[in-house]
Amino acid sequence: MFKYLVALLSFGLAIWTLPEWFSVGSCLLKPWLLQPTAGLLHQDVLALYNGNRSSKGLYLAILGQVFDVEKGRKHYGPDGGYRFFSGRDASRAFVTGDFSEAGLSDDVSDLSPSQIVALYDWLTFYEKEYTPVGRLIGRFYTERGEPTEALQQAEAHLTEGLKLKAQAEEENRVYPACNSEWSSAAGGRVWCSEKSGGVHRDWTGVPRMLFSPGSGRTRCVCVRLDDRTRSNNPHLRQYKDCPPHADSCLLSQD
Structure with missing residues (x-):
């Protein structure tokens, strides 16, 4: 009789918690529906934050760092002049001005050191003006949030670009x-x-x-x-x- 009561109670708890278990299980089966909790986002998650009516919010990424730009909705929202940056990492376009679909890319490998300096100036702007959300898994950060070789290359170009900038400023002073x-x-x-x-x-x-x-x-x-x-x-x-x-x-x- 006791074993019957225990089995009945276990079955009742399973039925009671089924909706919660099903919800968690659905998210595990569909990782692109996960909220960006751990500070690491996949591109398919970031794409859900493009500011459209059905979107989850308004994010953009630059050099793999993701920012909440909701307070700048007039610029980054569906009707804004910079709407093409939303929901993606289009680092390249920040300095090339190429806003075509091909130009809205995170590939900065062939940019000059001076362009990389300008790109990091943009990154500094977003760090000051908007709320950081996390890092984008892909070109610049691994699944564990560690810098990739592409990011290390960009940082090396930044160092070179800052050196050239300092030399140019000194020459302009002289x-x-x-x-x-x-x-x-x-x-x-x-x-x-x-x-x-x-x-x-x-x-x-x-x-x-x-x-x-x-x-x-x-x-x-x-x-x-x-x-x-x-x-x-x-x-x-x-x-x-x-x-x-x-x-x-x-x-x-x-």
Whole structure:
């Protein structure tokens, strides 16, 4: 009799808890229906957060990091100008401006170091402005949330890009860019001032062409003639028909 009562009680508990067990079992059978609980999401889960009427919310990913951008719905929602970023990782498009389906990709392997720096600037923006949700399993993070080789490559390019950026900033400080203007009637003109190139200083300088070795490119820079070390740079050239001490030069039409 006792065994019968125990069996009856067990059967009753099984019936009572069936809906809960069935619900859990369904999620186990269909992992794409799981909520992003552990901070790790698959792409098919992220796609459910595209901001559409039937979606679960409004997320986007950049470099594999997922953010809740609900407060920016006017930008990332179905009618927003950046709606194509929602529900996916389209890191590449942040710096290329290619918003075609092919361009909305997370493949950044062929981007230049300077583009990677710009991409990480975008990542910093989202870290400041939006709530982080987790990491996207795929190109940048493994099933265990560990960085992939692709992410390590991007970080290496970031280091290189930051070094090049620092070098460019130092060069711009030493050789600030000229002001410039052009019109069909008067042609072109370059000139120096104490604020040209965005570098505020206590000297004006004179316009010179600065050649970039290896690239064949030139840019107009302002040079201090009283700084012999910098003014004697072999990559500097005077403008044709412009007096050596003039702070403004008309550009030849040749």
